[in-house]
Structure formats: structure tokens, C-alpha cells
Amino acid sequence: MSDAGGRATMIRLPTCPICEKELPASAAADSPVFPFCSKRCKQIDLLRWCEGKYAVVDPLTIERLAEELADPDSEHEEL
Ligand SMILES: [Zn+2]
Numbered sequence: 001m002s003d004a005g006g007r008a009t010m011i012r013l014p015t016c017p018i019c020e021k022e023l024p025a026s027a028a029a030d031s032p033v034f035p036f037c038s039k040r041c042k043q044i045d046l047l048r049w050c051e052g053k054y055a056v057v058d059p060l061t062i063e064r065l066a067e068e069l070a071d072p073d074s075e076h077e078e079l
Contacts, residue, residue: 018044
């Protein structure tokens with residue numbers, strides 16, 4: 001976890017966002033599953049994305065939670 005003083009700062013290989021495996025530099029051009037290392041990781045990402053999309057669209061924040069707890073009928077915003 002220490003990248004200070006490391007020699008990997010000049011050339012940075014792309015890594016799979018799922019398993020963080022290093023990909024060959026040519027993967028961006030060659031790999032049909034780039035930026036993933038494999039079809040499996042690509043599917044995992046897709047699955048995660050599907051499962052998480054509601055959280056992205058409508059993030060549940062502390063404020064929002066407090067708001068809903070305080071006012072369960074918050075749909076009546078026209079008042
Ligand atoms: Zn992977």
C-alpha cells in the first residue's frame with residue numbers, strides 16, 4: 001500500500017477494477033473485456049452495477065434518512 005518511492009510510478013499498467021490484477025499494456029487495444037482481466041470480472045462488475053444502481057441514483061444519506069423518519073409522508077412536497 002506504499003507507493004512512495006516505488007518505481008512503478010512511471011509506467012502504470014491498467015488493472016482490473018474487480019480483482020486488481022495487472023493487465024498487459026496492450027489490453028486496452030487487444031482485450032475484448034478491457035478494462036477487466038476476464039469475462040468473469042466483467043460480469044461481476046455488471047452485476048455489481050445493477051445491484052448498486054439504485055444507490056447511485058438515489059443515495060441514502062443521513063439527512064435523507066432523518067427526513068424520512070421525521071416525515072413519512074414526504075411525498076406531499078407540493079404543500
Ligand atoms: Zn479481474
